[in-house]
Each structure stands twice: as C-alpha cells, then as structure tokens.
Amino acid sequence: MPNTKVLPLLEPSVDEGVVPCCPPLTERPFTAEEAETAARMFKALGDPVRLRLFSAVASHEGGEACVCDISDVGVSQPTVSHHLKKLKEAGLLTSERRGTWVYYRVTPSVLAAMGQLLAIR
Amino acid sequence: MPNTKVLPLLEPSVDEGVVPCCPPLTERPFTAEEAETAARMFKALGDPVRLRLFSAVASHEGGEACVCDISDVGVSQPTVSHHLKKLKEAGLLTSERRGTWVYYRVTPSVLAAMGQLLAIR
DNA sequence: GCAAGGCATCGACAAACGTCGAAACAAAGG
DNA sequence: CCTTTGTTTCGACGTTTGTCGATGCCTTGC
Numbered sequence: 001m002p003n004t005k006v007l008p009l010l011e012p013s014v015d016e017g018v019v020p021c022c023p024p025l026t027e028r029p030f031t032a033e034e035a036e037t038a039a040r041m042f043k044a045l046g047d048p049v050r051l052r053l054f055s056a057v058a059s060h061e062g063g064e065a066c067v068c069d070i071s072d073v074g075v076s077q078p079t080v081s082h083h084l085k086k087l088k089e090a091g092l093l094t095s096e097r098r099g100t101w102v103y104y105r106v107t108p109s110v111l112a113a114m115g116q117l118l119a120i121r
Numbered sequence: 122m123p124n125t126k127v128l129p130l131l132e133p134s135v136d137e138g139v140v141p142c143c144p145p146l147t148e149r150p151f152t153a154e155e156a157e158t159a160a161r162m163f164k165a166l167g168d169p170v171r172l173r174l175f176s177a178v179a180s181h182e183g184g185e186a187c188v189c190d191i192s193d194v195g196v197s198q199p200t201v202s203h204h205l206k207k208l209k210e211a212g213l214l215t216s217e218r219r220g221t222w223v224y225y226r227v228t229p230s231v232l233a234a235m236g237q238l239l240a241i242r
Numbered sequence: 243g244c245a246a247g248g249c250a251t252c253g254a255c256a257a258a259c260g261t262c263g264a265a266a267c268a269a270a271g272g
Numbered sequence: 273c274c275t276t277t278g279t280t281t282c283g284a285c286g287t288t289t290g291t292c293g294a295t296g297c298c299t300t301g302c
Contacts, residue, residue, distance in 0.1 A: 025172075032173070032194075043167030046164030047160055056150040068248070073153075075292090078250080079291055101249085102248080188279065197262055199282095200260070202281085206280080218268085223280090
C-alpha cells in the first residue's frame with residue numbers, strides 16, 4: 001500500500017527552533033504578513049533555472065552539492081551564481097566553502113515548512 | 122500522536138486524469154521541461170497578493186469564493202482581477218460566472234501535484 | 243610569489259511584472 | 273431602455289528580474 005508513509009519532512013526533531021511561518025494554505029485566508037513570508041519561498045522556486053538548481057542540490061547524494069556539480073543548467077556561470085544567491089537569500093539553501101569548492105545544501109526546515117503549507121496534519 | 126495522517130491531497134481518487142507533472146523535488150534533478158512546468162506553479166504563488174487570493178479561495182466555505190468575497194487584499198479591484206487571471210492561467214484556479222458574480226475555486230488536482238513535489242511516496 | 247581554476251560581484255540591458263485609473267462588458271432591477 | 277453593481281480589459285507607468293561579459297576574490301599547486 002503506497003502513500004501510507006508520512007512526510008519524512010515533519011519528523012518531530014526537524015521542526016524545532018525554526019520558522020512556524022504559516023498555517024496550511026487551505027485552513028484560513030493568509031494574512032498580509034504570512035503571505036509575504038510564504039511568497040518569498042514560492043517566488044524563489046518560481047524560476048525554472050532556480051528550481052533545477054534546488055532540485056539538483058536536494059537530490060544530490062550526501063545532501064549537498066558543489067557548484068561545479070550542478071552548473072549544467074544552460075546558463076552562464078555568473079547566472080548560476082546569481083540564482084544560488086537568490087535561493088540562499090530566500091532561506092532555501094545554505095552554503096559552505098571547503099577548500100576550492102563551495103557546497104550548497106537544502107536548509108533543513110525548508111521542506112517541512114513547505115509541507116506545512118499543504119494542509120498536512 | 123500527530124503527523125501520522127497522510128496527505129489528504131493524494132487520495133487515489135484525486136490524482137487520476139491529471140498532470141503527473143513532476144517527480145518529487147528531492148528524487149532527482151529536474152529536467153528543463155519539468156522545471157518549466159513546476160516553476161510556473163511556484164511563480165504564480167510567488168506574489169503575496171496572489172498567495173492571499175489563492176489561500177482565500179482555498180479556505181473558503183464550499184470550496185469556492187466570489188471575487189467580492191476575497192477582494193479585500195489591499196490593492197485595487199482591477200489588480201485583484203489581474204492576479205486572479207494569472208492564477209487561472211497557471212492552472213491553479215478555475216472560474217465560473219453565475220449571474221452577477223464570478224466564482225473561483227482551486228483546480229482539484231493542484232494540491233495533489235504540489236504534494237507530489239514534496240517527496241511524498 | 244605566481245599561475246590556474248572555482249566561484250562571486252559588478253555593470254548593463256531588454257524583458258517581464260505589479261500597479262493604477264479609465265473604460266468596456268455583463269447581468270439584474272427598476 | 274437606463275441605471276446600478278460586479279467584473280474584466282486596456283493603456284500607461286515605474287520597478288524588478290534574468291541574463292551576460294568582464295572583472296575580482298579565494299584557494300591550491302607549482
């Protein structure tokens with residue numbers, strides 16, 4: 001029986017110390033502030049290149065990817081860098097330099113927050 | 122024990138005859154086409170006003186709302202209409218005129234599709 | 243120290259976007 | 273009909289966005 005598994009994103013240990021952000025989209029009309037916050041996240045994923053980059057990081061083994069691993073998305077290298085910065089500013093990714101390379105990973109709470117918007121619980 | 126409930130959005134009866142769209146964001150890197158499709162959805166929700174409108178429709182009793190019910194989002198009425206059109210074009214909402222009023226509702230498959238992007242299953 | 247490679251920043255530009263007021267359209271009621 | 277009310281379309285505007293090439297900044301390896 002598929003679909004009986006709970007979102008692995010909402011493990012109790014995961015959603016502590018992080019943005020409660022917003023109620024489910026379908027629970028009640030968002031306030032202006034809630035909308036401002038959540039829209040920032042959606043907006044960051046609202047560009048095809050950024051979505052590919054995010055997906056590439058999120059699906060990469062070890063949970064992290066160096067820029068060189070994911071730069072093959074059809075735009076120039078400065079543009080890749082620009083989009084990664086946007087994703088960082090939106091709180092979706094974090095980055096860390098290790099030697100020559102810079103590694104990006106998905107901010108732990110982010111997938112849980114997205115799940116929360118979708119009426120889970 | 123909370124969080125043991127499965128996404129009500131993925132009931133077997135719901136996701137039939139509709140866009141399979143994309144795999145979970147975390148499963149593998151999105152292709153250009155998948156990213157194009159999914160980004161359109163995220164982009165539509167990436168504006169605070171649109172997100173409030175969508176949330177207002179999604180949370181409204183009966184699953185639908187007339188424009189007059191949700192127009193109080195701080196922008197002019199033409200702007201509201203413009204955003205509703207964008208949400209329609211993105212496939213997130215549908216509309217139907219009944220007499221004087223126009224009613225909007227969330228496209229049935231949309232929440233399921235969004236759930237699918239979040240690594241469910 | 244110096245060259246090379248990985249990545250970020252800068253400056254520029256066209257395209258897309260959000261917003262509004264004015265006007266048009268549609269339905270209902272006198 | 274003509275008016276009223278709800279909604280969409282149009283035209284215009286300033287702002288934001290995505291993109292690039294050129295340049296600069298780290299780190300490593302000679």
